[in-house]
Amino acid sequence: MSAIVCSAPHCGKETISQLKCPICLKDGISNVFCNQDCFRSSWSIHKSIHKSDDGSTDYNPFPNFNYTGDLRPHYPLSPRRSVPKHIKLPDYAKNGKPISEIKQDRLGKIPVLTAKEIEKVKKTCKMAREILDITASHIKPGITTDEIDEILHKECIKRNAYPSPLNYYNFPKSLCTSINEVICHGIPDKRKLQDGDIINLDVTIYYLGFHADLNETYYVGDKAKCNPELVNLVETTRECLDLAIKAVKPGLAFRELGNIIEKHANENNCSVVRTYCGHGCGVLFHCQPNIPHYSKNKAIGIAKPGQVFTIEPMLNIGTYKDLSWPDKWTAVTQDGKFSAQFEQMLLVTEEGVEILTARNENSPGGPIPRISENGN
Amino acid sequence: MLNMDQQEIEEIPILVANETTDIKTETLSKEKFKPFSSTPNTTKKIPISIITGYLGSGKSTLLQQIAKNSNKKVAIILNEFGDSAIIEKSVTIQDQSESVTEWLDIGNGCLCCTVKDTGVSAIENLIENSKDKIDYILLETTGIADPAPIAQMFWLDKGLASNIYIDSVITVVDSKNIIKSLNDKDGHWHGEGELITTAHLQLALADVVLLNKIDQIENQDEVSKKIREINSTCPIYPTKFGDISIDKILDLHSFDVYNIDIAGTFHGAISTICLNFPFFNDVSQFEKFEKFLQYLLWESDEEIHRTKGLLVYNDDVRVVQGVRDTYEIIENGKLLDSVTENKLVLIGKQLDDEKLINLLNSYI
Incomplete structure (x- = not known):
């Protein structure tokens, strides 16, 4: 009999233990833990896949939390999706700790890729775009974010790619789904998409030894496309990313990008989120350089050919300030007003920049014209 | 160590080998969740x-x-x-x-x-x-x-x-x-x-x-x-x-003003040098200076641990602050009466002031 892996997301060791979670067993799911210690220390994460005490299969796990907007988590989460053995795992997949990133930390050098590495990272990025497009094509009122997660997960596995968010610092799912007032890092759950929502799908995959990271915000149904304030937010965010990308070329100081983004955001009455920034990406999920999206930042470094990084501005209708849900992941706006984000992964070339995760002709989503407030 | 009111008590099940209807539990105490924001609201610094x-x-x-x-x-x-x-x-x-x-x-x-x-x-x-x-x-x-x-x-x-x-x-x-x-x-x-x-x-x-x-x-x-x-x-x-x-020792504002006196330039393993150069006569020199600083801190082989400086063009006074490769040029600085030239003070490894002033001049 082959050994089973402990179900505690921070353990990840193989175990010969026979001990299982009794609540999961009642639902016919076998979740094995090394011992009660592993179970106890993972309880706060593990219990999210259980029904509520009264047996409900759609409940709010944090009823006492003062939510800033209308969105609520819809638990239980689905059990962790499995990854077949033949798929190459990033170092954190087993226990959640990206040891190589922690070692490198934020003071590390900005990697410059060789021609061979660039060839690989291009393949990974192209695949990531394909997976995002397939996943996004299922967005419609009524689908749950967990179903979207399942689609993405299967598309990754089909291509022998690992969905990078899965178990990264014990993140429970394979992509981030951020609806309405969620700025980023939303956890896929049983929430059904509604006509009038906006949703961001943030996809990262690990393939050929490289991570490829991109995200887009989509309108759900036609109602969202008729809301002038919402369209202005989404389109301004899209334009901010495009303007920033246009500025990338060898010699650009990374700190300039925040000035470009914040200027365009302010001109269109949107605010720029400070807490989360763009980052180097490649062998590691997150590395140098650090790309803040707000103006007057002290980011270090000048763009050079062969560097790969993301720009991923998050813009809000109201305050730029964020707050985390008790799940310690979901970042929402403090005033509950909506937030949008777009992200591309970029390669600095001799002449300028190449968008490694660029849209195709058939990619779902894409820009729509702004609507003037009086409906013309 | 924790106060009781910061704690939450929870019953968690005991693991079993086989399915059972009689689920035993143990008590787990954990810290209560406090709303966590990376963007504080207080205005006082x-x-x-x-x-x-x-x-x-x-x-x-x-x-x-x-x-x-x-x-x-x-x-x-x-x-x-x-x-x-x-x-x-x-x-x-x-x-x-x-x-x-x-x-x-x-x-x-x-x-x-x-x-x-x-x-x-x-x-x-x-x-x-x-x-x-x-x-x-x-x-x-x-x-x-x-x-x-x-x-x-x-x-x-x-x-x-x-x-x-x-x-x-x-x-x-x-x-x-x-x-x-x-x-x-x-x-x-x-x-x-x-x-x-x-x-x-x-x-x-x-x-x-x-x-x-x-x-x-x-x-x-x-x-x-x-x-x-x-x-x-x-x-x-x-x-x-x-x-x-x-x-x-407190309230020195060492990272936002230029308020130092230089006791001289030295040439040790780690030592301080001061580059003096005339007040700018063109506003574009601020940007040229910044390109020089970026080269010095990010591209050159020089090892610089601390940077402080003062740049002046007419009424426009700017303060330079740096720690290793992080730097900031702060506008609306104050000009001390004793300062009659632009100054760039660098503390680093075996710095050659003559070489660096030549490099600076090639930029501005």
């Missing part, structure tokens, strides 16, 4: 000073003295930041009469694409939740710490609208042992070739140096001279048992 120096130099005595003699409510954070492995950190909030220890909430320890170290966010949250209980923060590093990464971490962008700001780095040295520490090949030796110890780095970053245990040496001139050769920008105060007037 609290200064933070970093206290560095070798073990036994007298840092702890100094901290106690400050807490005792100051009318400020001081939070003392005893730990080495920058080590992501440490999840729990304690903080002591002390004023003249009492002392309270609290734990910092470090969140889930995830650095994932956030701009701030979790330790910084934790301190911001502490300030946010302390409701005016704190008006100054002293962060004591461990003896072996290079203070630069810690200073960079707390030197937050203005755009982040934090409720804390870095005031200065205070380096405490043991007068009796400092010369030995600076020559200690077996100690905390950094890099190849020329001998550079952690003591060098702690002095290079210093905005003020306390020459402590001064009663234990006969000739303080030799020690002062040695420190001057490394860092000729900072005041040096001889002390014993950390007796120092508070206004000499």
Whole structure:
């Protein structure tokens, strides 16, 4: 009999233990833990896949939390999706700790890729775009974010790619789904998409030894496309990313990008989120350089050919300030007003920049014209 | 350690080998969730000073003295930041009469694409939740710490609208042992070739140096001279048992103004040089200067630990501040009467002032 892996997301060791979670067993799911210690220390994460005490299969796990907007988590989460053995795992997949990133930390050098590495990272990025497009094509009122997660997960596995968010610092799912007032890092759950929502799908995959990271915000149904304030937010965010990308070329100081983004955001009455920034990406999920999206930042470094990084501005209708849900992941706006984000992964070339995760002709989503407030 | 009202009690099941209808449970107590935001709401900004120096130099005595003699409510954070492995950190909030220890909430320890170290966010949250209980923060590093990464971490962008700001780095040295520490090949030796110890780095970053245990040496001139050769920008105060007037070491604003006197240019392993060049006669020279600085700090082979400068074009006065590769040019600076030229002060490894002024001139 082959050994089973402990179900505690921070353990990840193989175990010969026979001990299982009794609540999961009642639902016919076998979740094995090394011992009660592993179970106890993972309880706060593990219990999210259980029904509520009264047996409900759609409940709010944090009823006492003062939510800033209308969105609520819809638990239980689905059990962790499995990854077949033949798929190459990033170092954190087993226990959640990206040891190589922690070692490198934020003071590390900005990697410059060789021609061979660039060839690989291009393949990974192209695949990531394909997976995002397939996943996004299922967005419609009524689908749950967990179903979207399942689609993405299967598309990754089909291509022998690992969905990078899965178990990264014990993140429970394979992509981030951020609806309405969620700025980023939303956890896929049983929430059904509604006509009038906006949703961001943030996809990262690990393939050929490289991570490829991109995200887009989509309108759900036609109602969202008729809301002038919402369209202005989404389109301004899209334009901010495009303007920033246009500025990338060898010699650009990374700190300039925040000035470009914040200027365009302010001109269109949107605010720029400070807490989360763009980052180097490649062998590691997150590395140098650090790309803040707000103006007057002290980011270090000048763009050079062969560097790969993301720009991923998050813009809000109201305050730029964020707050985390008790799940310690979901970042929402403090005033509950909506937030949008777009992200591309970029390669600095001799002449300028190449968008490694660029849209195709058939990619779902894409820009729509702004609507003037009086409906013309 | 935790107060009961910060705790939540939960029943969790006991694992079983086979399915059972009789699920036994055990009690688990966990910390209650506190709303966590990386963007604090308080408008008042609290200064933070970093206290560095070798073990036994007298840092702890100094901290106690400050807490005792100051009318400020001081939070003392005893730990080495920058080590992501440490999840729990304690903080002591002390004023003249009492002392309270609290734990910092470090969140889930995830650095994932956030701009701030979790330790910084934790301190911001502490300030946010302390409701005016704190008006100054002293962060004591461990003896072996290079203070630069810690200073960079707390030197937050203005755009982040934090409720804390870095005031200065205070380096405490043991007068009796400092010369030995600076020559200690077996100690905390950094890099190849020329001998550079952690003591060098702690002095290079210093905005003020306390020459402590001064009663234990006969000739303080030799020690002062040695420190001057490394860092000729900072005041040096001889002390014993950390007796120092508070206004000499706190509220110095070392990261937002130019208020230093240079005691000269030196050429040691780590030493200070000052580049003097005429006030700008064209506004475009600010940008050209910035390109030079970016080259110097990011592209060249020079090893620079601390940068301070003053740039003037008519009424436009700008202050340059830098720690290692992080720099900022701050507008609306104040011009001291004594300053008649632009100045760029650099503390780094074997810097050649002639070579650097030529390089600067090629840019501006």
